[in-house]
Amino acid sequence: MHPLRSLILAAAGNDAIRRVVATAPVSRDVVRRFVAGEQTADAIAVTRELVASGRSVTLDHLGEDVTDADQADQNVRAYLELLDALHAEGLAAKAEVSVKLSAVGQKLGERLALANASRVCAAAEQCGTTVTLDMEDHTTTDSTLRVLAELRRTWPSTGAVLQSYLRRTFDDCKALAGTRVRLVKGAYAEPESVAFDEHETDLSYVRCTNALLAGDGYPMFATHDPRLVRIVAERARWYDRKPGTYEYQMLFGVRPDEQRRLAREGETVRVYVPYGSQWYGYLMRRLAERPANTTFFARALVSHS
Ligand SMILES: Cc1cc2nc3c(=O)[nH]c(=O)nc-3n(C[C@H](O)[C@H](O)[C@H](O)COP(=O)(O)OP(=O)(O)OC[C@H]3O[C@@H](n4cnc5c(N)ncnc54)[C@H](O)[C@@H]3O)c2cc1C
Numbered sequence: 257m258h259p260l261r262s263l264i265l266a267a268a269g270n271d272a273i274r275r276v277v278a279t280a281p282v283s284r285d286v287v288r289r290f291v292a293g294e295q296t297a298d299a300i301a302v303t304r305e306l307v308a309s310g311r312s313v314t315l316d317h318l319g320e321d322v323t324d325a326d327q328a329d330q331n332v333r334a335y336l337e338l339l340d341a342l343h344a345e346g347l348a349a350k351a352e353v354s355v356k357l358s359a360v361g362q363k364l365g366e367r368l369a370l371a372n373a374s375r376v377c378a379a380a381e382q383c384g385t386t387v388t389l390d391m392e393d394h395t396t397t398d399s400t401l402r403v404l405a406e407l408r409r410t411w412p413s414t415g416a417v418l419q420s421y422l423r424r425t426f427d428d429c430k431a432l433a434g435t436r437v438r439l440v441k442g443a444y445a446e447p448e449s450v451a452f453d454e455h456e457t458d459l460s461y462v463r464c465t466n467a468l469l470a471g472d473g474y475p476m477f478a479t480h481d482p483r484l485v486r487i488v489a490e491r492a493r494w495y496d497r498k499p500g501t502y503e504y505q506m507l508f509g510v511r512p513d514e515q516r517r518l519a520r521e522g523e524t525v526r527v528y529v530p531y532g533s534q535w536y537g538y539l540m541r542r543l544a545e546r547p548a549n550t551t552f553f554a555r556a557l558v559s560h561s
Contacts, residue, residue: 260543264444268540278360290509290542291318292531296334298342298533301528302508303351303437306527307423310519314388314505315342315523318532320358328361328372334532335376352386352415355476356529357400370403374376377411385523388415388476393444394422394451402429414477419443420461421451429464433471438505439464440478441497443541462487469495469502476526478505 260463267273272344292302292315303313317334319327342348351390353376360372375388380387391397407414416432418425419442429437441457452460459486468475471489477488485504503524506515519525530538543550 262445264540264544264550268544276559278538287535287539290507290530290539291535292529294531294533294535296338296341296531299338299529300345300347302344302529302531303347304345304362306508306529307347307350309516310525312503312524312526313347314354314528315351316354316356316528316530316538318358318530318538319534320356320392320537321363322361323363324357325361325368327514328364328368330376331359332372336379339383339385341378342385343540348383348385349560352388353380354388354390356390356392357396357403358392362396362399362403364402366399369399370406371479373403373407374410377407377414381411386413386415387411388417390437391417391419391440391442394446397422397424413442417478418464420464421446421448421457423452425460426463426467429467433473435473436476437468437473438476438478439468441481442544443545450542458484462491465491466495469497473503476505477502478528480506480511480514482514485518497529510542 264498292299299315303315306313315338317338319331319333319334322328322331335355338353339348342351354377355373357369357373360376361368373387377387387407389400389407391400401403401416404414404416413435413436414440417438417440418428418432419440421442438462442451451457458481465475465477465484465488477484479488479550481486488504499522503526504518505528507527508527508529515525515527
């Protein structure tokens, strides 16, 4: 892993750094680029704009690694409020939600996470949309896939996320290829024992792309990497996949011109839109991915403090 990336991911877990970054005025500008805002209404406003421009959306209420049941319950309620608002605004056909199990109690036990995720899935179904379970660090992969399998017994369209940096993922792709799967590179600092280096991660992404396109499921290719976007397009043709039988996904604020270009070409493009007050960990992962952003951010922080 890039040394700067490891450093930023380590800083993400440091309370003193968290306090400085979270309260610095410049944070607001950087945050606004990647996060829709803190309230449900902010998330709805951004969703409306994206949908009007021909893109689909998946919304993430920020707030991971919850360690008490009340907080987990509050996160569930935030999703229920959001789903009602999407339905009321007529946006549910184009906007789904992404849920991190650690935000709904996975650290307190798998049963609680399953019960809470079920509440979100039931509400999503009533509102006419779906849920995708985000994937977190590798210590949670088995548990998340078990919860996913349980949820799919009632809500078969619940989306999975698989990370190409994990050595295990090609096998997981083959197992889940008939279903709705988002393929990402992976965003957490993982040990070499379980994860590939950057080059191998890209090769793994291509192998997994093939496995997912060869199946009869609905793959969702979440990457900003121009080379991988080209390869996905080429492989989709090889496998005779028509636009609409798979989709591209990108993050809010990242490569918006490319998002619009793909949408203009008739591809389904879904934008991952995070919102909520707990934006710090999310922002750090975005900065870690792009050293250029980090340098800009660090300079701005120093000059404002
Ligand atoms: C919709 C979505 C959902 C995700 N869900 C999860 C999840 O559940 N679990 C998880 O672990 N990770 C998730 N991720 C994050 C993912 O794992 C990667 O960390 C993240 O997408 C960065 O990898 P990349 O494939 O975009 O390529 P990178 O290796 O970060 O970048 C490759 C190239 O893409 C281009 N690029 C990247 N960023 C920019 C930019 N800001 N501006 C211009 N060009 C850029 C550059 O050319 C760069 O060299 C998700 C990502 C997306 C898009």
